[in-house]
Amino acid sequence: MNAPALSVLIPVFNRDVTPLVRALLEQVPSWGGPVEIRCLDDGSSEEVRKQNRALAGLAAVHYQELPQNIGRAAIRNVLAAQAQHEWLLLLDNDSQLPDSQFLARYAAACHLAPVLVGGTAYEATPPSSPGLLLRWMYGRRREARPAAVRQRAPHGQLTLNNLLIRAEIFRQLGLDESLTRYGHEDTKFGWLLRRAGISLLHLDNPVLHDGLEPAAIFLQKTHDAVRNLVQLYRAEGLGTDTKLLQAALRLQRWGLAEPVCVAFKLRQQQVRRNLLSTRPSLRQLDALKLYWLLRELTA
Secondary structure, eight states: OOOOOEEEEEEESSOOOHHHHHHHHHHHHHHOSOEEEEEEEESOOHHHHHHHGGGGGSTTEEEEEESSOOOHHHHHHHHHHHOOSSEEEEOOTTEEOSSTTHHHHHHHHTTSOSEEEOOEEOOSSOOSSGGGHHHHHHIIIIIOOOHHHHTTSGGGGOOSTTEEEEHHHHHHHOOOTTOOSSSOHHHHHHHHHHHTTOOOEEOSOOEEEOOOOOHHHHHHHHHHHHHHHHHHHHHHOTTTTSHHHHHHHHHHHTTOHHHHHHHHHTTHHHHHHHHTSSSOOHHHHHHHHHHHHHHHHHO
16 A cells, blocks of 8 residues: 655745754655645735745755735645645744654554644743743643543644644635635634544644744734634634633623623723733633634724
């Protein structure tokens, strides 16, 4: 039986991906079949592009640049359309491989399901910069979940970073390019997989996320994700399996949405100061997200 062929897809935006690509190339033999690595730059600065252009000279690596940014969903769709092989491995450009067996673990498991999610890990020690604490805490406590926990609600725990999927399935479903802001492309994709009856397996094969954003940027992205969630809910009724939307809809049913918004508005700045501080509270972040969501729903 021939080993499957793999296309690794890496959207690039203002990130030197040379270390990630070289680490992947070292592990190509452990996959056991043909491997190509496709890096597509989505409007990075010229300085970053100069760092990555040397990748085009490496065997099995395809490096290209887009003239302008097309967004998180669209660039993955373009990469999938360009891919030559039957399996796709989607990786974010701020990922690091955990060890030398990353591709080997996927190769050993790809016969088990047509879609596999490896997960995400974060450094055990806090970042030295206080401004990165909020993103690190959120990643450690909310995103770095073992496979057994993620498998309890497999389609709802799907993440596009570190996703191994058969190419024909990804192309058939695709990512929603109307979600031009950050967030919840994976929520809709997981729903499409579930609706199509496609099985999904979570593995303990995480990549290390080392692209921690400063708290202010993370809060802006989180706000964008809330807006996308409302967009999906209004357009297609999606997101009702998320705790955040469930809480908001309960408050609406009980007639408490407006009073909660009025009360929270009085302490919004206090909450924001906490989240930008050296001792951020994820409970405060949850409250802020609920406030944003209620405002979007009543707008």
